[in-house]
Amino acid sequence: MARQQREVDPEYLFFEAPREQVFITGSEAVAEAVKRGNVDMAVAYPITPQSESMHLIGDLYAQGYLKDYYRGENEFAVMAAVHGASLGGGRVFTATCGPGTLRAMEMFPVWAGSRQPIVCAFMCRGVSLPPSIQPENIEMAMLLDTGMMMFHAEDAQDFFDMILRAYAIAEQPDVHLPAGVFVDGFFVTHTRSAVMLPPEDIKLPAYDPRRAPVPTFDMETPPMRIIRDPLLNKSNFISYLANASWHQEIIAAAERARKYIRRYMGGLLEVEDPFAKIFLAASGTAVSQSREAIRVLKDEGIQVGLIKIKSIRPFPAEEIAAATAHAELIVVPEFNMGGWLAREIKASVDNNRRVVGGPRVFGGMTMPAELIVNEVKNALRDRFGAERTNS
Amino acid sequence: MSESLFRISPGFEEVMPVEYRELVTNGPCGREVGVSDLGTFKELIEEHPLCAGCNMGLALRLILASLPKPEDTVIVGSTGCSSLAFTQVAVHNIHSLFGNQNAVASGLKRALRLRFPDKVKDVVVIAGDGATVDIGLDMVMQSWFRRERITTIMLDNEVYANTGGQESGMSPQGTVLNMAPLGKRFPKVALPEIAREAGCAYVATISPAQPKRLERMVRRAILTAREVGPTYVQIFCPCPTNFKFRPNEGLQKIKQRQKEGTFQVREYVSPEAQAFLAELEGADHEK
Numbered sequence: 001m002a003r004q005q006r007e008v009d010p011e012y013l014f015f016e017a018p019r020e021q022v023f024i025t026g027s028e029a030v031a032e033a034v035k036r037g038n039v040d041m042a043v044a045y046p047i048t049p050q051s052e053s054m055h056l057i058g059d060l061y062a063q064g065y066l067k068d069y070y071r072g073e074n075e076f077a078v079m080a081a082v083h084g085a086s087l088g089g090g091r092v093f094t095a096t097c098g099p100g101t102l103r104a105m106e107m108f109p110v111w112a113g114s115r116q117p118i119v120c121a122f123m124c125r126g127v128s129l130p131p132s133i134q135p136e137n138i139e140m141a142m143l144l145d146t147g148m149m150m151f152h153a154e155d156a157q158d159f160f161d162m163i164l165r166a167y168a169i170a171e172q173p174d175v176h177l178p179a180g181v182f183v184d185g186f187f188v189t190h191t192r193s194a195v196m197l198p199p200e201d202i203k204l205p206a207y208d209p210r211r212a213p214v215p216t217f218d219m220e221t222p223p224m225r226i227i228r229d230p231l232l233n234k235s236n237f238i239s240y241l242a243n244a245s246w247h248q249e250i251i252a253a254a255e256r257a258r259k260y261i262r263r264y265m266g267g268l269l270e271v272e273d274p275f276a277k278i279f280l281a282a283s284g285t286a287v288s289q290s291r292e293a294i295r296v297l298k299d300e301g302i303q304v305g306l307i308k309i310k311s312i313r314p315f316p317a318e319e320i321a322a323a324t325a326h327a328e329l330i331v332v333p334e335f336n337m338g339g340w341l342a343r344e345i346k347a348s349v350d351n352n353r354r355v356v357g358g359p360r361v362f363g364g365m366t367m368p369a370e371l372i373v374n375e376v377k378n379a380l381r382d383r384f385g386a387e388r389t390n391s
Numbered sequence: 392m393s394e395s396l397f398r399i400s401p402g403f404e405e406v407m408p409v410e411y412r413e414l415v416t417n418g419p420c421g422r423e424v425g426v427s428d429l430g431t432f433k434e435l436i437e438e439h440p441l442c443a444g445c446n447m448g449l450a451l452r453l454i455l456a457s458l459p460k461p462e463d464t465v466i467v468g469s470t471g472c473s474s475l476a477f478t479q480v481a482v483h484n485i486h487s488l489f490g491n492q493n494a495v496a497s498g499l500k501r502a503l504r505l506r507f508p509d510k511v512k513d514v515v516v517i518a519g520d521g522a523t524v525d526i527g528l529d530m531v532m533q534s535w536f537r538r539e540r541i542t543t544i545m546l547d548n549e550v551y552a553n554t555g556g557q558e559s560g561m562s563p564q565g566t567v568l569n570m571a572p573l574g575k576r577f578p579k580v581a582l583p584e585i586a587r588e589a590g591c592a593y594v595a596t597i598s599p600a601q602p603k604r605l606e607r608m609v610r611r612a613i614l615t616a617r618e619v620g621p622t623y624v625q626i627f628c629p630c631p632t633n634f635k636f637r638p639n640e641g642l643q644k645i646k647q648r649q650k651e652g653t654f655q656v657r658e659y660v661s662p663e664a665q666a667f668l669a670e671l672e673g674a675d676h677e678k
Binding site: 040041043067068070072073074076077078080081082083084085086087088089090092106107110114215217218219220221222223224 | 396397414462463464465467481482483484485487488491494495496497498499500501502503504505506507512529530533537
């Protein structure tokens with residue numbers, strides 16, 4: 001129970017506390033994170049495949065781990081309600097996906113614009129039409145420029161760790177921005193895997209709104225005459241300046257988050273086999289599929305490295321450029337039609353004809369390792385001729 | 392409210408603007424002042440930028456003078472003419488987006504309740520008719536269904552005024568406005584009745600033509616929201632700019648509409664709120 005939990009240093013919770021292995025779904029991993037997150041309040045609205053995690057958080061409320069919880073009326077209202085609760089100084093959590101994300105869209109830049117450390121999970125799925133509830137992460141493309149930090153979890157372990165760490169990063173006074181933690185729906189939410197969990201009797205320290213770089217709206221925090229909004233209602237130079245400088249500050253705050261992402265998440269990306277000439281660069285479950293493809297290719301004598309991108313915003317452009325400086329081919333498999341990650345990588349590296357965006361699966365299809373293997377082989381054949389594929 | 396909220400740091404008294412110093416020395420916080428005392432204390436709103444003769448501006452002054460506990464009141468506004476005035480208001484006020492005010496207020500009220508369990512923090516929504524009855528209606532009604540302990544005040548100028556005079560759900564039937572080139576085809580939305588059916592414990596309609604009555608209704612609404620349930624006050628404040636009457640004709644217009652029967656002052660008090668207010672006002676009376 002909540003009252004038996006003790007607050008510990010975030011670094012102890014993340015790195016030092018003994019962990020035990022459990023076999024749970026991604027949805028259960030979300031609840032395990034929120035249980036240890038010292039979250040004040042959550043607001044829920046059903047959408048597949050997100051719902052189960054918010055049911056479990058409702059159970060946590062019933063057990064006393066959260067102080068308030070309710071079902072909102074739609075995703076826009078839910079995101080507005082957690083915004084209100086955060087303005088009032090509470091630590092909040094919510095989750096949504098797909099059409100819910102798009103329904104709530106207007107609120108995300110508001111979270112960033114009001115510098116609120118809201119943590120929201122996105123269990124990504126297709127968006128209509130035609131209707132699809134299946135895994136796909138096209139919604140991430142639509143959130144890239146909302147000002148929100150974006151972390152992409154590969155599996156349930158990542159999902160658990162990233163949600164908790166997102167609070168630690170988002171609440172830093174020099175960051176104080178919302179954080180979205182994304183997974184590919186169903187693949188992670190509805191499958192069981194081994195997850196290492198710290199004890200449930202410890203939790204993050206409480207959120208202290210007095211450390212926020214912007215005042216809390218509680219009539220306890222000075223100043224009492226306050227202009228929180230950019231002055232965009234009047235057309236004059238001051239209003240342009242206020243708006244523009246505020247937006248630059250939001251971007252700067254995300255830049256300042258990089259050092260905390262390195263500290264708490266071990267970097268914005270992970271590189272395996274750094275001396276390889278061929279790389280698979282991916283985020284989310286495409287990373288797991290890439291691992292399989294790398295094994296298959298290795299058996300065929302083709303050495304391929306892996307770049308797992310964990311932070312999408314801020315984006316590790318410099319790290320990717322450095323990691324691939326000597327690479328001849330960078331293949332980017334994705335669970336969406338638009339290929340937003342390939343675009344980001346192409347914009348980050350020199351000689352971006354080295355980047356191949358594919359394979360792309362969407363509409364809920366799985367990504368067999370063979371698809372990735374074929375993409376790599378075809379790219380090698382196109383670029384270097386047949387002999388290179390067998391080298 | 393902590394005293395440090397508005398206290399001026401020693402040495403800075405001289406550099407603070409005079410209107411701020413007046414708020415500290417002669418503001419309404421922590422004092423029993425109301426509409427009858429206007430002119431004797433520093434008002435919470437400073438030189439609003441609304442049009443000459445704006446009845447919404449007048450309504451806003453009266454609402455702010457009527458707050459039972461301004462030092463522990465947070466206001467949630469919405470997009471529209473009133474949002475232009477809120478930057479001048481000296482209580483914490485939130486402008487998030489157009490229409491989400493009651494959802495923001497729901498989260499805010501709950502967070503303040505859990506952060507300050509031993510204190511009353513009044514959350515008051517003040518928004519225009521477009522924000523309340525059109526774009527935000529689902530969130531307004533859902534906050535009532537959920538029995539959120541907030542007060543919703545609609546500044547009803549019967550038009551989208553800030554965007555240039557478009558028809559709103561509160562415009563009278565037949566009125567020719569932008570986006571209603573042949574006249575509005577359906578009647579003014581009966582939001583007071585909807586509020587009552589949706590679970591509001593206290594519902595009132597009033598105008599700034601009756602300042603004392605407005606004050607009483609706003610206070611009753613906020614006090615009822617503390618203890619009983621959601622409350623709704625609809626304030627008729629016709630717009631001189633978009634309805635093309637002179638700035639000094641506002642109150643006359645209100646009275647004319649009252650005579651026609653197209654605007655009525657009304658009050659609905661649920662039995663539970665009635666019992667609560669009788670006890671409260673009886674106790675006040677005995678003082």
